[in-house]
Amino acid sequence: MFKLISRVFPERVTQGITAVYFKAGALWNVGFGTHSKSVSIAQSAMKVRIIPALSDNYMYLLMDPATKEAAIVDPVDPGAVMLAVNEEEVTLSAVLTTHHHWDHAGGNEHIVKLCKNLKVYGGDDRIGALSHKVGDGDKFKVGSLEVKCLHTPCHTSGHICYYVTSDAEGDHAPVVFTGDTLFIAGCGRFFEGTAEQMCSAFKKLSDLPDNTKVFCGHEYSVKNLEFSETVEPENSDVKKKLEWARDCRNNEIPTVPSTIGDEKLINPFMRVHVSSVLNHCNKTDAVEAMGVLRAQKDKF
Ligand SMILES: [Zn+2]
Numbered sequence: 001m002f003k004l005i006s007r008v009f010p011e012r013v014t015q016g017i018t019a020v021y022f023k024a025g026a027l028w029n030v031g032f033g034t035h036s037k038s039v040s041i042a043q044s045a046m047k048v049r050i051i052p053a054l055s056d057n058y059m060y061l062l063m064d065p066a067t068k069e070a071a072i073v074d075p076v077d078p079g080a081v082m083l084a085v086n087e088e089e090v091t092l093s094a095v096l097t098t099h100h101h102w103d104h105a106g107g108n109e110h111i112v113k114l115c116k117n118l119k120v121y122g123g124d125d126r127i128g129a130l131s132h133k134v135g136d137g138d139k140f141k142v143g144s145l146e147v148k149c150l151h152t153p154c155h156t157s158g159h160i161c162y163y164v165t166s167d168a169e170g171d172h173a174p175v176v177f178t179g180d181t182l183f184i185a186g187c188g189r190f191f192e193g194t195a196e197q198m199c200s201a202f203k204k205l206s207d208l209p210d211n212t213k214v215f216c217g218h219e220y221s222v223k224n225l226e227f228s229e230t231v232e233p234e235n236s237d238v239k240k241k242l243e244w245a246r247d248c249r250n251n252e253i254p255t256v257p258s259t260i261g262d263e264k265l266i267n268p269f270m271r272v273h274v275s276s277v278l279n280h281c282n283k284t285d286a287v288e289a290m291g292v293l294r295a296q297k298d299k300f
């Protein structure tokens with residue numbers, strides 16, 4: 001089970017960091033991602049705080065409640081990250097970088113100066129402050145949580161998705177941080193790869209358990225679902241999710257997380273083998289359909 005806690009700065013900013021907050025006022029204005037509220041998804045064995053950044057990016061603070069150890073995914077705005085770390089009273093030990101693009105890795109050099117002894121993980125030598133280069137299947141721990149690296153080249157050649165599980169007792173779902181590979185109802189642009197590689201990446205992600213919570217790098221859901229609707233006008237799951245996503249965005253609520261099971265119902269890029277999607281693309285081959293969909297989406 002998980003519960004949704006809506007947290008909005010500054011109303012709930014704790015006494016302890018009030019001073020820091022005011023000192024960081026300028027930073028807040030430019031960087032504390034005003035596009036969405038900062039929401040926490042808490043499960044018994046792990047907690048993820050969604051921290052908005054820039055115009056539509058998300059950073060994620062992954063926390064192990066048992067040890068109070070934490071990792072930050074794509075900390076483009078280190079000031080906002082440190083505010084959240086202070087408020088959550090956790091110890092930040094690692095940076096999980098999905099890929100080298102500035103809006104994901106651009107804060108790495110700064111955050112290693114703010115917070116000593118951080119391990120910086122990533123799959124690409126172009127990532128700033130990289131200390132632990134990882135490849136497909138590599139595993140490491142954040143507190144008692146296990147993180148498995150999934151190499152998903154295509155958007156960039158060194159893109160890594162991070163799959164996190166806990167072997168603690170209780171009812172909890174794994175989570176995956178998908179950067180710019182898998183978005184809710186969408187996928188990243190093929191900057192350094194092919195349709196075949198994106199198909200392989202999506203296969204790897206769709207093989208994760210259906211209840212896996214998906215945290216992606218950008219808030220693109222409404223636009224993506226509008227595209228999904230043009231691909232499968234008869235898909236009632238797409239219609240429902242689009243209505244829900246519009247409602248969330250009207251209230252500045254993030255549409256993350258999704259689940260792998262949900263993506264199989266609403267994400268055309270994860271449905272390239274389904275007849276309605278193949279027909280829309282006028283193809284019989286899933287890889288070719290992937291290429292057609294991406295080209296259509298680029299112009300959408
Ligand atoms: Zn990117």
Ligand SMILES: [Zn+2]
Nearest residue numbers: 101103180217
């Ligand atoms: Zn991005």
